[in-house]
Amino acid sequence: MTSFIDQIIGQARELNKTICLPEGDDIRVQNAAKIIEEKGIAKVVMLGSQTPAEIEALKPELAHELYELRKKRGMTEEEALELINDELYLAMMLLKTKKVDGVVAGSTHATGDVLRPALQIVKTAPGSRLVSAFFIMCVPDCEFGEDGIFVFSDCGLNVNPDQEELACIAIQSAESFENFTGATPRVAMLSHST
Structure with a gap:
């Protein structure tokens, strides 16, 4: 698993991107x-109490x-001026305008x-009507998945998805898995029951 995480870190270093952390007043985020x-x-x-002056400007x-x-x-200019002081809205506008x-x-x-x-502000990817979430699970010494790497999809974002939404989530998750691992995804669905 360490090799997968190292691979992701290596790719990030090569890309040399700028990432915005809007919750900069949280000590965990600072660390x-x-x-x-x-x-x-x-x-x-x-962002937060340490928002750089060039961003404030x-x-x-x-x-x-x-x-x-x-x-x-229906947004007014006054509402926009107020919302831009919210770190999350500011962060998304920085992303939308490609400043991060x-x-x-x-x-x-x-x-x-x-x-x-x-x-x-950012919206969904072109052609997507649904936003879904996933976790990358790295299980050491596991013969399943891609050397123990799994994508667990939408464990809480889309509540009670219909069949079309489930299909969309499965497709998005398979694409994400392939993008992260380079491996051909194999999709399985687990039924949720309480």
Whole structure:
């Protein structure tokens, strides 16, 4: 498993991307950012009380772009100016305007609070009507999966999906597995019961 994690870290180093961490006031996020930067995994932009001055200076421009994106849904310029002070909305606007390459959030915010600005601003991938989630599980000394690597899909995001949604989740998960491992995915579905 270490080799898989090392592979992901190596790919991240090569890509040299900039990742925004909107929950920068959380000590766990601060510690993670320090490790990421020390190991050269990515460049980090932290938001919160330590939001960089150059990001603060972008807020009026980003608020205007947020307004333009959401005005058809009834957002006013004043609401956009207020929302851009929310670290999650600011992070998603930084991503939308390509000032950062990715956002990692959820340590202090609920899933719904992270997804709301993501879906309003970044939206789903072209052709996708559904957002799903997955966990990569690395099981040492396991003969199953791809050398013990599994993708467990949508363990809590889509509650009670219908057959079309299940098919979409399975396809998205298979694509994600292949993207991460380079291996041909094999899909199985487990029934949930209580």
